[in-house]
Amino acid sequence: MTYVMQMSTDQDIINTQLNAAWNPITARYSWLQVSGMNLGIPAGATIVVIAHGDANEIGNAQPGTVDIDASTFLALIQGNMAQGAVPAAIYISTCGPGIPQFAAAVRMAAQQNRIWANNTRIFGHSDPISCPVPAPNSQAWFEIF
Template identity: 50%
Template sequence: MVYVLEMSTDADIRQTQLDPAWGNAVTRYSWAQVSQGGLNIPNGSTIIVVAHGNDTEIGNAASGTVDINESVFLATVHGCMAGGAVSARVYLSTCGTGLATFTARVRIVATQNQVWRGVQLFGHHNAVAGLVPSTTALAWTQIF
């Protein structure tokens, strides 16, 4: 199953849609839900995060409302998982540049905390005018 986590309250991010290749088995959560945690996302799920972003944080386009660094990102996603569950893949799709750097920073924190051992991380950035690309699109960069 695919879960979309909105990590922004900006209207353009909340309206961002997925490429149809993702299929119909999609559950989407707003920032209000994501920030509270406890969503019980099951083990092995695929998570897509949509937000504005740069090389040091994701969230809203303007700073001061939703500003998520790599440690908060890891804790937030982990807090949405069911007890003991870990995602199989996390796709970060943002409007903004520097996402590969941010995703690499998430990987470093996850490795240090040993929370996401084996989780595949992918990053993509593009204007919010389009759809979140399918898993097979060349737009994704895997961060080891």
């Protein structure tokens, strides 16, 4: 089960496609749906997040509209999971530098808050947004332990 979350309202993020290896995609959610935190995603899901971002936050390219730090990211993901469910893997794809640091901050927040099982895998990737999100087995991803 693969779920895509657009954590930006920028048109380039909305139009970003995934490599065909991600298919089938169970659902793709807009920022409005994600921010409502009521999606009920089942346990064991793989979540692909698409946004602009850097080492400190993800969201829109220009600050001030959608600005998501690691703790808020954790709350958004968990708030969209079904009761008691945790994701199997989260892939964070951005077009800005520093996404491994952001993904590491998410991992630390999750461990500190004990929200996710230690086996939830977190990956980060950063490339120009005009490209499709790389396949899940691509070497473009950095796994954060």
